[in-house]
Amino acid sequence: MATEWLTSKEAARRLGVSAATLYAYVSRGLLRSEGTNGQRERRYRADDVAQLKRRRDVGRKAESIAANALDFGTPVLESSLTLIENGHLFYRGQDAARLARNSSLEQVAQLLWDCDDRPFAARNLPPMSAALRSAWQAASALPPVDACLVLLPAASRWDHPSWVEDRTAMLETGARILRLLAAAVTGQPLSDRPIHEQVAAAWNVPPERAPLIRAALVLSADHEFNASAFAARVVASTGANLYASTMAGLVAINGPRHGGLTRRVAALLADLAEVPDIGAEIARRVRERVYMPGFGHPLYPDGDIRAVALFTMMRELVPGSAELAFAERAASAVEQQIDRKPNVDFATVALARVLDLPKESALALFLLGRTVGWIAHAIEQAAHGALIRPRARYTGPRPPT
Numbered sequence: 312m313a314t315e316w317l318t319s320k321e322a323a324r325r326l327g328v329s330a331a332t333l334y335a336y337v338s339r340g341l342l343r344s345e346g347t348n349g350q351r352e353r354r355y356r357a358d359d360v361a362q363l364k365r366r367r368d369v370g371r372k373a374e375s376i377a378a379n380a381l382d383f384g385t386p387v388l389e390s391s392l393t394l395i396e397n398g399h400l401f402y403r404g405q406d407a408a409r410l411a412r413n414s415s416l417e418q419v420a421q422l423l424w425d426c427d428d429r430p431f432a433a434r435n436l437p438p439m440s441a442a443l444r445s446a447w448q449a450a451s452a453l454p455p456v457d458a459c460l461v462l463l464p465a466a467s468r469w470d471h472p473s474w475v476e477d478r479t480a481m482l483e484t485g486a487r488i489l490r491l492l493a494a495a496v497t498g499q500p501l502s503d504r505p506i507h508e509q510v511a512a513a514w515n516v517p518p519e520r521a522p523l524i525r526a527a528l529v530l531s532a533d534h535e536f537n538a539s540a541f542a543a544r545v546v547a548s549t550g551a552n553l554y555a556s557t558m559a560g561l562v563a564i565n566g567p568r569h570g571g572l573t574r575r576v577a578a579l580l581a582d583l584a585e586v587p588d589i590g591a592e593i594a595r596r597v598r599e600r601v602y603m604p605g606f607g608h609p610l611y612p613d614g615d616i617r618a619v620a621l622f623t624m625m626r627e628l629v630p631g632s633a634e635l636a637f638a639e640r641a642a643s644a645v646e647q648q649i650d651r652k653p654n655v656d657f658a659t660v661a662l663a664r665v666l667d668l669p670k671e672s673a674l675a676l677f678l679l680g681r682t683v684g685w686i687a688h689a690i691e692q693a694a695h696g697a698l699i700r701p702r703a704r705y706t707g708p709r710p711p712t
Contacts, residue, residue: 315357319344322355326364336363343389388544388699392423392687393533395610400617402533408620411526416506416683419532420489423687430486433503437487440469450495455675456565458495460558466491467554474552481693484553485686492557492682496675506679514668519628523666524676526624527659530617531680533687535610539563539570540681540688547689548699556689557682564678573673576605576660583641590644597648605657606645618658625665634664 317325322342323333336342337353342363344353393402400407403422410419417431424430437443446465450458466487467473473484494501497513507525510516516524533540543560547553564570586592596603608615625635638661642653653661659673669675692699 316354317357317360319353319355322360325357325360337389388536388692389695390536390688390691392684392691393535395535398611398613398616400530400534407530407532408616411529411620412522412624414529415525416489416528416532416680417486419529420485420683420686423533423683424482424485424690426482430482431503435483435486435490436501436503437466437491438469439501440465442468451498454671455496456561456570456678459492459561459678462491462495463488463554463558463561467552470554473554476693478690478694481553481690485690488553488557488686489679489682492679496679510676510679514666514672516666516668520666523621523624523628523662526621527662527676528680530620530655531659531677533681533684537569538566540684543685544688544692545699547692548695548697550693553686553689557685560681560685561678564674564681570656570674570677570681572604572656573660573677574671575602576656577663577671577673579604580638580641580660580664584637589641590647593641593644593648603645603649603651605660606642606649606653607651608654611654614652615654615658617655618653621655621658621662622653625662629665632665634667635661638664 319330319333323330326333326336328336333342337344342355343359344355391403393400394404395401402410402419403425405422410422414422417428420431421428442465443462446462450461453461470484470487472480473487475481489506490501490503493506493509497509499509499513502509505525507521507528510528511518511521511524514524536544539560542563543556546559547556567575583589583592593603622639625632629635638657642657642661646652656673656677659676662668663673663676
């Protein structure tokens, strides 16, 4: 059956609200809208309008929805980038686990950025200014995230086309940023080679195992409105350029509840590698209510599909790995104790151990892959053209009457 579309006036009439309230519903994520062939007028699905009306009529107030929207609740923004549904992850409708088997990070960027391969032309590298050279020296001994945060402002200062709001210019800026961060993470010169090849060469990963690097990057590319993507979108909504949005994402991903969780997973596995009985050690930690990082995810109650995909590929490409067997024993022991399966943080750290990668390489892979998502979100938000500015629900003392 064909989809029935409504104009804003028709949608407002069916809901019995003003145009301002209709737009408020959209900004809160309670109602979706779509553009029409470049025109300013947006349209609304009739079934979405009917569903919202039913929910409102049975007493589900918009305020109560908004109160939970920032905690794995109702989406607060529209996006056509990533769908997490029925235990699977999709980038613009394509299964991310399948993409991880045969697509490069650049190809996934083209999918999420909705472009061809022109932004990744060989000539499109960040300008190596004197400021960037100095920053490069300063960043050489820093951990991956810190190194990127040193280089991005220096590169942005002299990358004048990055301030052009033309979509083509933004796409080219995105490719320059991705290549800059690949160089920062690997400590190698700027290159137009595929990112996974640069990383594998820098970290001495044999070519036959490089697909594991590629898969980790692709599976990290985007994950809907996670904390770092939301931070990138907020900055993009102010009109800042892609360098600024990427910096916002980097700052957020470094936190121990986001990408920085990989450090805690790495510490856990390092500790478990030193004990004679993994099961007994995990049981002791659980009894003492020690947090087990790297297990469970609210969006994947039956197990993180990204972890499943990575472990499947590791079994195929390094079947005799002692580190892989160790990681799987640890994961099984934890699952027996707390009934949670490993998530992508655990799987990426396991991959780093299997391939004998440098310290904090799991976080480096995560940030490189997620850079593609931050840029996609920033470009999408820039096209939306609205400032992200939610209202607060005040809970402090009231002023005297």
